[in-house]
Amino acid sequence: SQQGEEDPQALSIQEGENATMNCSYKTSINNLQWYRQNSGRGLVHLILIRSNEREKHSGRLRVTLDTSKKSSSLLITASRAADTASYFCATAGGLFGNEKLTFGTGTRLTIIP
Amino acid sequence: DAGVIQSPRHEVTEMGQEVTLRCKPISGHNSLFWYRQTMMRGLELLIYFNNNVPIDDSGMPEDRFSAKMPNASFSTLKIQPSEPRDSAVYFCASSSLDRDGNTIYFGEGSWLTVV
Numbered sequence: 602s603q604q605g606e607e608d609p610q611a612l613s614i615q616e617g618e619n620a621t622m623n624c625s626y627k628t629s630i631n632n633l634q635w636y637r638q639n640s641g642r643g644l645v646h647l648i649l650i651r652s653n654e655r656e657k658h659s660g661r662l663r664v665t666l667d668t669s670k671k672s673s674s675l676l677i678t679a680s681r682a683a684d685t686a687s688y689f690c691a692t693a694g695g696l697f698g699n700e701k702l703t704f705g706t707g708t709r710l711t712i713i714p
Numbered sequence: 715d716a717g718v719i720q721s722p723r724h725e726v727t728e729m730g731q732e733v734t735l736r737c738k739p740i741s742g743h744n745s746l747f748w749y750r751q752t753m754m755r756g757l758e759l760l761i762y763f764n765n766n767v768p769i770d771d772s773g774m775p776e777d778r779f780s781a782k783m784p785n786a787s788f789s790t791l792k793i794q795p796s797e798p799r800d801s802a803v804y805f806c807a808s809s810s811l812d813r814d815g816n817t818i819y820f821g822e823g824s825w826l827t828v829v
Contacts, residue, residue: 634817643718643805643820644757689757693816701770702747702818704757 607690607708615713620677622708624690625670631694633666634702635675638687647675652694677710685712716740718821720806726827732794735824738787739808747818748781748791749805757805763789796828 608623624633632651636644650657650666650673657664663676677684687709691702719738727733739746747762761771763783771781778797783789793800803823809816 632816636818643807643822644818645820646817649817691818701759701762702816703759704749706756 607688607705609708610706611709611711613711613713614680616680616682618680620680620684620710620712622675622688622710624673624675624705626673626690626692626705627671628692629694630668630692632692633664633673634691634693635662635664635673636689636691636704638689638707640686644689647688680710680712682712682714684710686710718806718808718819720804720821720824722824723822724825724827726829727796729797729828730795731828732792733796733800733826733828735791735804735806735826737789737791737806737821739789739806740810740819741787743808743810743819744786745809745811745816746783746789747805747807747809748789749807749820750802751805751823752802760791793826796826798828801827 606625614620630652632649634649635647637647638644648659648662648664650664661678666673687707689707690705693702721736745764748760749757750760751757760773761781762769766783779793781791803825805820805823807818807820809818
């Protein structure tokens with residue numbers, strides 16, 4: 602079963618705008634990660650945030666984590682056409698510690714040039 | 715580094731045939747994962763190995779599916795007999811635990827169509 606649920610399922614924005622995607626999960630976690638998947642390709646790791654962190658930045662990416670609400674958000678600033686992809690959150694924790702990642706349902710992001 | 719290598723990239727087979735998917739993880743990684751992705755069910759973890767030992771196979775859908783990891787550089791996922799509902803993209807991924815946790819590196823996937 603899937604741990605995370607991304608919201609929205611699909612998002613279309615103009616190039617240059619910011620894109621925000623949300624992820625909710627159900628059980629306690631050790632860390633939360635975001636991955637990107639281009640059409641027809643494998644998933645690529647973007648960023649990891651630990652359960653004791655609230656915010657993390659990497660280039661144009663900003664991730665927040667609210668463990669009290671069991672939610673995370675991914676913000677992509679100044680979007681580009683190349684950001685068009687599906688974005689997944691993944692959580693680690695519980696019985697299998699950091700080893701086993703459970704992925705959410707994904708947000709399909711389309712950047713309109 | 716070559717990354718995770720999967721073969722075949724695409725396979726079309728008839729129902730009832732045996733399908734074998736292959737994976738070479740990144741050298742030095744001690745965990746290997748098999749995922750399946752479909753439109754209906756999203757990305758599902760089928761099984762994962764740690765140091766070549768199966769740790770959690772609770773995601774394997776049924777006895778028709780089996781996975782092996784005879785050594786640190788090779789794994790197979792076998793479906794016998796295959797059925798049309800097995801059509802999906804099968805991803806192999808590998809990782810090595812560090813202090814931050816478990817960043818997973820995916821292969822490009824094996825696209826399976828069972829007709």
